[in-house]
Amino acid sequence: MTRFDPSKIMSLNQLDQAEWDLLCDGCGICCLYKVMSPSGMKPRLTRVACRYLNLDTCTCEVYNQRHDRMPTCIELTVENIKQLTWLPETCAYRRIAEGKPLPWWHPLRSGKRDLVHQLGISVKGIAVNEKDIDLNDLQKYSLLPW
Numbered sequence: 001m002t003r004f005d006p007s008k009i010m011s012l013n014q015l016d017q018a019e020w021d022l023l024c025d026g027c028g029i030c031c032l033y034k035v036m037s038p039s040g041m042k043p044r045l046t047r048v049a050c051r052y053l054n055l056d057t058c059t060c061e062v063y064n065q066r067h068d069r070m071p072t073c074i075e076l077t078v079e080n081i082k083q084l085t086w087l088p089e090t091c092a093y094r095r096i097a098e099g100k101p102l103p104w105w106h107p108l109r110s111g112k113r114d115l116v117h118q119l120g121i122s123v124k125g126i127a128v129n130e131k132d133i134d135l136n137d138l139q140k141y142s143l144l145p146w
């Protein structure tokens with residue numbers, strides 16, 4: 001299946017693998033490093049991206065081997081989605097899990113995969129590659145929650 005009707009998505013449970021993959025808007029936010037907040041209670045996003053995130057397209061360069069190549073790469077699942085509190089409110093998986101519709105700019109509604117970048121929702125133009133920084137300085141790259 002290459003396209004399905006996003007208005008009919010009621011639950012993540014109903015998606016097959018192809019539909020699950022299509023739901024990602026390509027923002028790249030889940031590929032950012034996280035640091036613990038000062039309280040130590042909540043992970044906070046940084047603008048430092050995994051070494052395998054292509055910063056131009058915000059796509060994974062090793063997608064099919066991602067969990068082998070990057071052991072800390074988190075797999076989103078129906079079971080863990082609500083625990084990943086750092087996911088942006090725009091994330092389609094989070095929205096569906098919370099019973100919310102996809103935003104108008106989502107590729108499945110707009111038919112345009114570039115809107116997520118043009119509207120400044122993705123990490124494009126913001127993220128730096130982990131290879132270009134000292135990871136001991138991660139705190140310096142902390143972002144407020146998205």
Ligand code: SF4
Nearest residue numbers: 024025027028030091
């Ligand atoms: S945060 Fe959600 S929508 Fe954005 S890249 Fe990750 S899984 Fe896809």
Ligand code: SF4
Nearest residue numbers: 031050052053060073
């Ligand atoms: S391996 Fe790929 S999907 Fe996983 S965090 Fe890195 S860039 Fe993202």
